[in-house]
Amino acid sequence: MNELQLWWLLLLPVFFGVGWVAARIDMRQVVRASSRLPRIYLTGLNHLLHDELDQAIEAFLSAARENPATLELQLALAVLFRRRGEFDRAIRVHQELLAREDLSEERRSEILAELALDYHKAGFFDRAEALYAALQQTERKHWALAQLLEIYQVEKDWRKCIDVATRLARDDSPVWRVRLIHYHCELAALALTAERWDEAGHHLEQARAIERHAVRPILLEGERHFLQGRFEAAFEEWLTLERIAVEHLPLAIDRLMAVAERCGWQAKLLKRMRQWLHRYPQLDLVERYVEFEARHGEPATAMRLLQGLLRQQPSLIVLDEYLLLVARHVDPAWLADVERVREVVHGYVQRLARYRCTQCGFKARRHLWRCPACGQWETFGPARVIEIDAIAGH
Template sequence: MSDFPYWWLIVLPVFFGLGWLAARVDIKHVLSETRSLPAAYFKGLNFLLNGQTNQAVDVYVDIARHHAETVDLQFTLGHLFRRRGELERAIRMHQKLLERRDLSETQRQSAQFELAKDFLKAGLFDRAETLLTELQNTDYARRARNELLAVYQQEKDWQKAIETAQQLRDESQSYQHEIAQFHCELAEQAFARSQQQVAQQHLNAALAENRQCARAKLLLGEIEQGCGRHQQAIDLWLDVESQDALALALIARKLLASYDALGRGEEGTLLLLRLLGQYPELDVLDLVYERLMAQRGLDAAYEFVREQLKAHPTMPGLRKVLEAHLLVAPDDQKYELEIIGKLLTEATREQTLYYCSTCGFKARQYFWHCPACSEWETYPPVRGRKNRTA
């Protein structure tokens, strides 16, 4: 007991006292910070939490008018203006922030990034690109590149989109599907200018990025067909079956044209019949009906659509049966059948469109890149289908 360090009895109360004093200082600091905020700030916050954006903006504008030094509040206002669609006010707010000399470097970068987003929302892509490019070597580099990628896709600058996507690659996202699609876009442009060699280079690059890129194989097949190499075109197109058989509907007519060019038209028809039997949703019913009419006559075509309707009852199938029946019906029944056909066509018009499975945007033509939400490969290649799995 004689070795007990009695000096601890003095030191311990001192430590407790210092801790109590530090806590008191922190509490006073927090309370003073809270009191320095205008009461209306919390009123605006309450509006925000309740989703009442318009009322929140009105409150914060009034606060900012009397507390212009509040940087965070100005950021909040700029965001709210953009969210509410008041882009001119959002732009002015963020430009005003950038003019301030008391901003930290992080705040300045944040203001520049927010201003770029304002310009993007306003469709001023050149101004947005300039600001985002200046952020390449900052803490906002990755976010800036993400926005730049959206800009380049909007502007259809596919080469810059490829470069930017490659810079964004990391363990969480490879961007291989997007880069493959960018190469396909460049190939389409080259194909339109009759630059087949350039188009083929881009399509090979697309497949190097994504071996399962159905679009690249479909386009390569078109190049082969254009050069008169019909068997090579057929081989490329049929290779798509293993990865996305429904996509064959997009080139079915061209596929049959290559079979016809080789003098094997009946083989092509049988192939489509086999594919339709395996994949009932394959969107080639009209084409098969048309082929059977030309090759085997009305009775064979009529029997085909009737059997197809029995096996897989669908509204498109019913329309096709009615169309075929109209050709063989007695004259005294045709008027009623024509009326039924028109009513059925009107009632099922929505089933003749393609739908984006992400945003629901509908279109008469097929898109690899949705013009509404800018997502890739979101259109099932089946008219009337609203998602890729249903």
């Protein structure tokens, strides 16, 4: 094996690191081109392998000027810079490449797309937006629109999100429906905060026109009634979740309790809470139920209910609340012991109970409609979960 081929072997890990662009690179063509590589290229690779990126990039750029056939390698290199967070270097390479006069239209738009991504990832949204807009005239139109949507989501420009998503949603796929529902809900939530009730109602209607039984519009519609003092309507709206998505009731439970107390419907709500618990003994629901039963019902009923739950489906969450009740009724001689045990269990529950993204596993203390880690909508379950392996210390 001669020295030149050996260099390419050394370069292989670089290509594996480059990700999707590498997948588009015709390696045979690159290897063919390697046989024509000038000496300066090897110098550049040498710098790269020694992590001397400044010298490497200079060598590659100078090689590029002398040898136009090395385009693929430089594109890969620039993507590598971008992935390492060295955006200025990626931008420089792409700008230099764009300055060449021998580019086909297809090549030019490919490099423009890469440059747009450099700006996007570097947080220069204005520049990225301008390039994505220019790419609307090319066959990369849909890709560019999808990237624009990402920017508008980060900027929370929900109106533009609706506009772009509507253009992209050519089919009736659930992914687009879910996104559009949330964009309308985001606008509705903003309008509610500003007390623009009709505007909120309008956005919620649009969200519901997409999917009649979507959960978030129901929660917000209840909120709209609640904030305007229409407590019965709010109560009824939230209770529709009983039929549609009982597991989402914990997201409305605080409001339901507030309305029940205000309107004297405590007994009515308690009866329902007991039923819900048998179907979904979730953390928030168990906690609120015990609290509400203690305030407005009979603690003995709560004791019996939790004992039943512990037998049916033992869980740390239920045990935690059960110990709280036991501590209130136990013989004073045992109180200190019970309290100590409860403290341990409660500590675990508080520390480990999290909302969790089902897509990427990101954990959060409060429920989120959009995952900040993977950017997906509605991937958080409506209940906090405790991961048992975390308790075991794995």
